[in-house]
Amino acid sequence: MNPIKAVKGTRDILPPSSAVWNHVESVAREVFRTYNYHEIRTPIFEETALFTRGVGEDTDIVGKEMYTFPDRDNTSLTLRPENTASVMRAYIEHRLDQIPGVKKYYYIGPMFRRERPQKGRFRQFYQIGAEAIGSDSPIVDAEVIEMVVEVLKRSGIEKFHLMINSVGDHKCRPAYMALLKEKLKDAAPKMCADCQRRAVTNPLRVLDCKVPEDQPIIDTLPSILDHLCEECTAHFASVRAHLDARGIPYEVRPRMVRGLDYYMRTTFEITHGSLGAQNSVLGGGRYDGLAESLGSKVPAPGIGFSIGEDRLVMSVEDAYPEKHKPVVDVFLATLGDAADLHAGALAADLREAGLSVERSVDKKLKRALEVANKMGARFALIVGDNEIANQTYLLKDMSSTVQESLTRDQLVARIKK
């Protein structure tokens, strides 16, 4: 019988790497708090219709990547492939529009997509995301972008690249799409095989083609930014002005395309060099029409992003290759049964003081110190019959090898010094 292994595209996050995950998450929570974002937890699975309607029937995610299964009553359920649709569902369901001001939520958790795994791409992956709902003000767009940039910086990574674009709204985008398709009728046949396919299935993708020979042709295609309506043009200009005012560097990428149908107006993406082909650490954008497409009578304009936590952790580990080894403050080495019983209270004292304490399970002192050393313990506390009799304990500094005899009351102060 073969041992069971984690299924393809899933993995275990073990120490010491799990410490990096915690670091990234606590940085994000702290930054979000200062922008008045608060946590929302939505279910891991939802009715399939939420995603088909929210994310879009024709997207790759809905078309071929969802984990969908029938419930026992045959309702079609789906493991969430992203979380914005769920957050919007909750917003509508709980009438959160009734709360005054801009509603700001963040989430951290696993998402599921059945793709071919490779570096930085998993079937169960984690996203740290935030959504600001209830305003279409460009101030919110700029603030959301500023906030996520702050999360990246405070996580410890540098050299990331912010790209922004506007993809228009329901008024100007259809006209642009029609124009693009018109131009592609002539242009596409001269382009690569992928582009010929994209020209039919997903014309915007043509703009993102990386084949060098196609670039001159792409340059002749119309840019979305030249075909925005007045409102969208003004909105985008304002987003940029706010980013400029905050000194946040970005690149305007008229050809940047996002894969989810609900995006409109502002879209953005941040890439990082250490990630390989899946170099996007985060993506986001505005989704002013999403609420309506989920059946809401009340409009709920919003903007959000999601960070690929797996990729952010990779970048952070790349920036700090040294191991995040767990710290043991005191390794309690006991000699004999009496000492074992006696040491429990000592350990409790130290833990009460906030120190991390590990107890020896070996009979021999030599072995205990060996283990303490391998764990990287700062101190060893030796307790044997002599110590119990004298009521003083031997505290050994593992790096200097100096040891001193201390009473129970002196221990904490000495260790914390």
Add this chain to the structure above:
RNA sequence: GCGGCUGUAGCUCAGCUGGUAGUAGCGCCAGAUUGUGAUUCUGGAAGUCAUGGGUUCAAAUCCCAUCAGCCGCCCCA
């Protein structure tokens, strides 16, 4: 979903044109007497050579399939 590369001890790997696996490094365990580690010395355990078939007198080594990982495509976080 498509294409390419890879898969030998816990980890990193050696193993030439097939002859039945390594004094390898790190790690792990034990010992060098009685209560002292990180340096030293000695010894030890551990591998269905990813899995399943096939060719052969003989396969880790050749062939096929499957699985997994990596790289690229598609797409995305």
